[in-house]
Amino acid sequence: MRIKQEYDLREIAGEYIVVIQGQLDADMTRVIALNESGAWLWEELSGKDFSPQQAAELLCSRYEVEADTALSDAEKWIETLEKCGAIEA
Numbered sequence: 001m002r003i004k005q006e007y008d009l010r011e012i013a014g015e016y017i018v019v020i021q022g023q024l025d026a027d028m029t030r031v032i033a034l035n036e037s038g039a040w041l042w043e044e045l046s047g048k049d050f051s052p053q054q055a056a057e058l059l060c061s062r063y064e065v066e067a068d069t070a071l072s073d074a075e076k077w078i079e080t081l082e083k084c085g086a087i088e089a
Helices: 036-045 052-062 067-083
Strands: 007-012 015-020 032-034
Touching: 007 036, 015 036, 032 036, 036 052, 036 067, 052 067
Parallel strands: none
Antiparallel strands: 007 015, 015 032
């Protein structure tokens, strides 16, 4: 899977927001807000093919978290992005 190229991460007033590039009439009811670790994952994985396990390994390398917890968090992060259409297979 990979993050779709037309989506972009922006930091606005200290908040991390995912936006669709070039779309003037964005549906603001479907804004994707990410926390710091979610934004970091986005930046690390943007433009690359990845699996939930690879995202979890990144979390383990940066944060003091157990592998099972990191995998669960990575899966939730991916699920959130999939629901908003920001991930492609």
